[in-house]
């Protein structure tokens with residue numbers, strides 16, 4: 001659709017439509033470029049209000065805006081409009097790497113400048129953007145007449161949903177941060193929830209609330225207080241203040257993506273569009289990749305993170321893993337537990353003292369890196385902070401400098417713990433600023449960052465393409481040591497968590513019964529489904545999480561060799577939240593397409609129309625499916641591999657076992 005209208009960045013059209021006359025009206029309307037989404041702004045008895053509609057459907061009825069400052073100073077009413085500006089913007093920009101190469105950023109904007117009529121005469125600017133795939137607004141507190149420290153005690157923004165709907169939610173402000181299973185419930189029954197919050201509305205729209213470009217501000221969570229009204233609930237500092245700034249602030253964009261069906265949300269790039277353009281240029285030190293790790297062995301109890309006779313990270317094992325990585329034609333290896341400071345109780349909430357420069361006794365970092373250089377295998381660095389940031393921030397420059405000296409260009413940084421420094425919430429302004437500080441520092445050392453136990457993604461990768469992936473959800477590791485992720489988890493997260501950005505889910509377990517692990521712990525799905533996850537979950541780096549011995553000699557490993565992690569385009573062919581999803585992606589570096597389809601616990605027959613393929617090309621479909629009779633509990637590791645010549649006019653009939661899936665490479669012939 002966009003092929004013919006790609007505009008080079010220097011021809012960006014920024015048209016000021018009108019600088020409206022001040023004071024003439026208190027009501028303004030902003031429509032998206034295609035007219036489908038509309039925002040109405042109104043100053044109602046001196047209080048700013050907005051509402052949102054999609055076509056003929058009213059989505060948000062008049063809702064509150066503004067803040068409560070310290071000393072109960074109300075910053076949500078007693079305003080007058082001083083200026084209003086409307087503009088339109090249209091550009092198509094290229095992602096350095098991503099799920100889609102060229103992204104169109106096309107919106108209409110309304111900027112309303114307000115000033116309070118009392119003695120403080122505080123100014124507030126509200127910026128609204130209307131896109132055809134949703135709406136967004138943010139608050140700018142411009143420089144005022146007098147210098148001041150601002151303490152935001154509460155955000156008053158509400159989202160008054162016109163009607164109830166089924167919300168897919170995880171709780172906010174809990175011990176395990178965002179590592180919870182999604183549940184569904186009517187909006188009207190929610191407590192405090194994290195975003196992205198995805199809602200299937202009664203009139204059939206797919207909605208998702210989130211935020212974009214979050215910096216030097218608190219994360220927004222949502223709370224339901226009355227009826228179907230959601231209210232912004234900023235994550236506070238330990239002392240209860242929500243945001244503390246000097247002189248001026250810009251909130252993150254409050255976003256509402258709107259689709260006709262849930263699959264539309266996945267191919268909406270609104271969050272990325274609301275972030276600033278690339279500040280780093282071409283990050284030549286990072287190219288998307290797939291990686292093995294000395295990692296799963298620790299989670300299933302085969303190895304330890306800490307120094308013991310079962311320690312995972314030894315020089316010897318590192319060299320064996322590098323041999324395996326090189327033999328199978330891969331180039332990246334993660335090693336956890338390589339450094340000093342690990343203890344059997346490392347994950348407990350204590351101010352653990354890890355070293356980020358000193359190797360464990362049985363591990364020689366320099367030697368391992370050198371061995372990798374000979375084998376063409378790059379080591380991915382690993383820092384587990386244990387959320388002791390006082391310790392980490394003291395060492396981080398030396399630690400990054402060490403990686404730079406050794407020629408390493410990726411680092412995974414973990415933050416296990418309920419609170420940062422046992423005090424501050426990961427999602428509060430303190431955490432927001434910490435995660436951005438480390439990201440920008442890593443860029444100075446040519447390091448790409450993979451965050452675990454992090455704050456949520458708000459599209460930072462557009463501005464900082466060294467922000468490659470993060471966990472920020474319940475990943476594969478839960479299958480190693482807990483009751484595990486139920487099969488529907490994987491059919492929910494593409495419509496919820498993954499809307500915020502790439503996830504390091506760590507797919508690719510071939511021995512889904514985890515025979516070397518803890519009794520009764522296992523992956524609740526089939527091996528073919530694990531292959532399909534490389535398509536249904538987007539990330540520029542994807543782990544192949546299993547032990548080398550479980551890949552050795554398995555024909556299905558060929559799919560992991562072939563599947564790229566950098567895409568020209570992405571299409572979600574069908575999907576029902578919690579039930580199934582089918583995703584097709586085109587390789588950025590060849591004419592090939594790939595497809596992944598997965599189902600929840602129910603077996604499913606899928607007819608896939610191949611109309612997304614190039615009609616002028618013939619393809620060989622290389623199909624990795626659940627073998628006959630395979631499902632979660634019957635022979636779950638059996639993958640049936642077949643080949644078929646296909647064209648765009650064909651329809652493929654596939655059978656997915658319960659908790660199963662199919663992965664396909666369409667190779668141009």
Ligand code: CA
Nearest residue numbers: 452453471477
């Ligand atoms: Ca984790």
